[in-house]
Amino acid sequence: MNVPYLDLKSINLAHQDDLKNAFETVLNSGWYIMGEQLLTFERNYSTYNQASFAVGVANGLDALILSLKALKIGAGDEVIVPSNTYIATWLAVSYVGATPIPVEPKWETCNINPELIEEKINSNTKAILPVNLYGQVAEMDKIMAIANHHNLKVIEDNAQAQGALCNGKLSGSFGHINATSFYPGKNLGALGDAGAITTDSEELANAIKVLRNYGSQKKYYNEVKGVNSRLDELQAALLDVKLKYLHSETQERQRLALIYDEQLKGIDNLTLPQNAEGCNSVYHIYQVRTSKRDALQKYLTEQGVGTVIHYPVPPHLQEAYKELNFKQGDFPIAEKIAQETLSIPLYPGMPKEHQEIVIEKIKGFFY
Ligand SMILES: *Cc1c(COP(=O)(O)O)cnc(C)c1O
Numbered sequence: 001m002n003v004p005y006l007d008l009k010s011i012n013l014a015h016q017d018d019l020k021n022a023f024e025t026v027l028n029s030g031w032y033i034m035g036e037q038l039l040t041f042e043r044n045y046s047t048y049n050q051a052s053f054a055v056g057v058a059n060g061l062d063a064l065i066l067s068l069k070a071l072k073i074g075a076g077d078e079v080i081v082p083s084n085t086y087i088a089t090w091l092a093v094s095y096v097g098a099t100p101i102p103v104e105p106k107w108e109t110c111n112i113n114p115e116l117i118e119e120k121i122n123s124n125t126k127a128i129l130p131v132n133l134y135g136q137v138a139e140m141d142k143i144m145a146i147a148n149h150h151n152l153k154v155i156e157d158n159a160q161a162q163g164a165l166c167n168g169k170l171s172g173s174f175g176h177i178n179a180t181s182f183y184p185g186k187n188l189g190a191l192g193d194a195g196a197i198t199t200d201s202e203e204l205a206n207a208i209k210v211l212r213n214y215g216s217q218k219k220y221y222n223e224v225k226g227v228n229s230r231l232d233e234l235q236a237a238l239l240d241v242k243l244k245y246l247h248s249e250t251q252e253r254q255r256l257a258l259i260y261d262e263q264l265k266g267i268d269n270l271t272l273p274q275n276a277e278g279c280n281s282v283y284h285i286y287q288v289r290t291s292k293r294d295a296l297q298k299y300l301t302e303q304g305v306g307t308v309i310h311y312p313v314p315p316h317l318q319e320a321y322k323e324l325n326f327k328q329g330d331f332p333i334a335e336k337i338a339q340e341t342l343s344i345p346l347y348p349g350m351p352k353e354h355q356e357i358v359i360e361k362i363k364g365f366f367y
Contacts, residue, residue, distance in 0.1 A: 001304060001353070001354075001357060002304040002306075003304060003305045003306060003345055003354045003357050003358060004306045004345065005306030005307055005308050005343070005344075005345050006185060006306075006308075006345065006347050007347060007349070007350070008184055008185060008189070010349050011189070011249075011347060011348060011349055012189075012191065014245075014348075014349055015241055015242060015245060018241040018244075019191075019238055019241055019242075022237040022238055022240070022241050023234065023237070023238070025037075025237060026233050026234045026237050029233070031233060032232060032233050032234065033230055033232055033233060034213070034230060034233075035233050036233075037233040037234075037236040037237040037240065038056050038230075038231055038232075038233060038236040040236070040240055041054075041056060041231075041236040041237070041239050041240040041243070042054040042055065042056055042196070042236075044240055044243055045196060045198070045239075045243060046198055048162075048243060048246070049162070049170060049172050049173055049178070049198045050170050050173045051172070051173055051178070051198035051199060051200055052199070052200045052201075052202070052205075053198065053199050053200070053201075053202065053204075053205035054196050054197070054198045054205075055196060055197050055198075055205055055208045055209055055212065056194065056195070056196045056230070056231030056236060057194075057195045057196060057197065057208070057212050057229045057230070057231055058193060058194065058195060058212075058228075058229040058230060058231060059181060059183070059193040059194065059195045059229075060088060060159045060179060060180060060181020060182075060183060060186075060195040061088045061091060061092060061181075061195070062195055062212070062227070062229040063179035063180060063181065063195040063196060063197050064088065064089065064092030064129070064155065064157060064179045065092045065095050065096060066197065066208050066211045066212060066227075066229065067092075067155045067177040067179050067197055067204075067208070068092060068093065068096045068098065068127070068155065069096055069207075069211055070177065070204050070207040070208050070211065071126070071127060071153050071155070071176070071177065071204070073093075073096055073098050073126045073127055073153070074096050074097045074098060075097035075098070076097075076098075076124060077097075077098040077099070077124060077125075077126040077127075078098060078099050078101045078122070078124040078125045078126065079093045079098050079099070079100055079101065079125075079126060079127045079128070079129050080101050080102075080103055080117055080120055080121070080125065080127070080128045080129065081093060081100045081101065081102055081103070081129045081131075081315075082102065082103060082105055082111065082112040082130065082131050082133070082334075083102035083103060083104050083105065083314055083315070083316060083331035083333070083334035084104075084105040084110055084111075084112075084133065084314060084331075084333070084334040084337050084338075085131045085133060085157070085315065086131075086133075086159075086310075086311060087311075087315045087318060087320070088157075088159070088181075089129060089131050089157050089315075090102075090315045090321070091320075092129075092179075093129065098126070099124075099324075100129075100315075100324075101120050101125070102315070102316055102326075102331055102334075103116050103117055103120055104116055104331055104332075104333045104334060105133075105333055105334060105337070106276070106333075107333050107336070107337075108274045108276075109136060109138075109139075109274055109275065109276045109279075110133055110134060110136075110287075110337055110341075111130070111131070111132070111133055111136060111138040111139065111276065112130050112131070112138055112139075112143070114139050114142035114143050114146060117143065117146050118146060118150075121146075121150050121152070125150070125152060126152065126153060127147075127152055127153040127154065127155055128143060128146070128147050128152055128153075128154050128155075129154075129155045129156075129157060130143050130154070130156060130157065130175075131157040131159075131160070132156065132157065132158050132160060132161030132164060132171045132172070133160060133161075134160060134273065134281065134283070134284055134285050134286075134287055134310070135160050135161050135164060135187070135253070135281040135282040135283045135284035135285065136161065136164060136273070136275055136276070136279060136280070136281035136282075137161055137164040137165065137166040137171040137279045137280070137281075138156075138166075138276075138279075139166065139276050139279065140156070140166045140169070140171070140174035140175075140279075141166060141167055141169075141174075141278075143174070144174055144175075153175075153176045153177075154174065154175035154176050154177075155175050155176065155177050155178070155179060156171070156172055156174055156175035156177070156178040156179070157179055158171050158172035158178050158179065158180045159179070159180050159181035159183070159186060159195075160186065160187070160284035160285075161187075161281070161282055161284060162180065162186075162187050162188050162246060162250075162282065163187070163246060163247065163250045163282045164279070164280055164281055164282045165279070165280050166276075166278060166279040166280075167278040167279070171282075172198055173198070176199065176201065176204065177197050177198075177199045177201075177204055177208075178197060178198045178199065179195070179196075179197050180195060180196050180197070180198070181194075181195045182194035182195055182196070182235070182239055183195075186284065187246065187249070187250065187253070187282055187284050188239065188242055188243060188246050189242070190235045190238055190239050190242075191235065191238050192235055193235075194231050194235040194236075194239060195231070196231065210223060210224060210226060211224065211226045211227065211229075212226065212227065212228075212229040212230055213226060213228070213230060214226045214227070214228060248348075249348035250282045252348040252349070253282055253283040253284075253346060253347070253348060254280075254281075254282065254283060256283070256286075256346050256350060256355060257273070257281070257283045257286050257346060259355060259359075260272070260286055260344070260346070260355075260358075260359070261273075263359045264288065264359065264362060264363075267362075267363070267366050267367075268366070269290050269291060269292060269366070270288055270289070270290050270362075270366060271288065271289040271290070271340075272288060273286060273287060273288075283346055285308075285310055285343040285346065286343060286344055286346040287310060287341045287342065287343045287344075288341075288342055288344060288362075289337070289340040289341050289342070290340055290342070291339075291340060292365075293309075293339065293340050293341065293342050295365075296342060296362070296365055297309070297342055299361070299365045300344075300358075300361055300362070300365070303361045303364075304357075305344075305345065305357065305358055305361055306345060307342050307343060307344055307345070308342075308343045309338075309341060309342060309343070310341060310343050311338060311341075312338055313338060314331060314334040314335060314337075314338050316330060316331055316334070317335070344358055344362070345358055
């Protein structure tokens with residue numbers, strides 16, 4: 001039997017009646033950009049995220065870029081980022097003309113190590129951009145304390161962790177601005193590209209509303225040089241449907257993760273996901289780590305089990321960042337994660353038999 005890494009079609013077909021209704025509503029409205037659907041989704045998403053304001057944008061990368069712009073971060077500024085993340089986090093900093101300053105993760109959690117942040121702060125540092133990676137919220141309490149002490153802004157990259165908790169507080173509700181993505185494979189996925197920011201600052205929310213729409217509030221009157229990064233009515237309507245199911249789908253991800261935790265524990269040379277004290281995960285992905293990663297992936301592929309590597313090359317070693325002159329060995333923990341990590345199938349609606357096969361095959365590889 002083939003076990004896919006992810007079955008997006010089944011995730012969306014589970015809500016097909018609601019999604020088709022939403023499509024018809026938008027089709028019949030005759031209004032496709034910046035309308036009622038967007039306002040409704042923004043209101044519901046801000047409530048979900050316990051934030052005063054949500055602003056929909058075209059994708060997660062734009063959410064990060066516009067957040068940095070709204071905070072007036074640009075050329076000459078430094079922004080602290082994780083060495084272990086998806087490259088979008090770094091690219092956003094580069095696009096506004098600032099420099100990403102990487103900080104290593106903790107090996108256990110794979111998230112940015114708060115203890116290593118302060119040594120990177122200098123007079124050019126303007127912000128910290130932590131990422132809630134793989135679905136696990138970073139140690140945001142500690143990060144906010146450091147930021148407040150040094151008068152820095154915090155932009156939380158919450159693309160992978162809607163609904164995760166750190167000491168009872170929701171991921172994406174810690175930073176001055178929080179950026180998220182609704183890329184189809186994310187926990188709250190659109191049927192196309194989409195993203196949003198959330199914030200408690202009316203000033204920042206308004207700045208992003210202007211930036212996303214050509215720098216204009218009043219049509220054909222432009223206050224600043226904005227961009228076109230709007231979340232369209234159709235995606236907003238579809239997202240509003242899927243938002244209703246996010247909580248139950250998150251619980252299902254956590255239930256499946258617990259089964260992996262129990263069934264795969266105690267295997268030599270296999271590290272399972274570990275959460276920081278007080279923080280949990282919504283398992284955007286379930287990653288295992290082993291020095292035999294490539295052999296394990298090859299074996300699982302031969303056995304019909306799909307896997308993905310998140311991510312094979314850390315940003316500092318990407319061709320795109322050669323101008324920063326980093327080399328192999330500069331961020332050894334991020335590099336070791338890139339060499340050892342393997343994401344195994346986990347998604348809401350994953351058949352029980354599929355998970356049993358994944359467990360059996362992984363045990364078969366090691367024993
Ligand atoms: C997906 C992702 C993004 C970018 O989102 P897009 O919608 O693909 O632009 C940014 N940061 C992280 C951590 C992500 O996983």
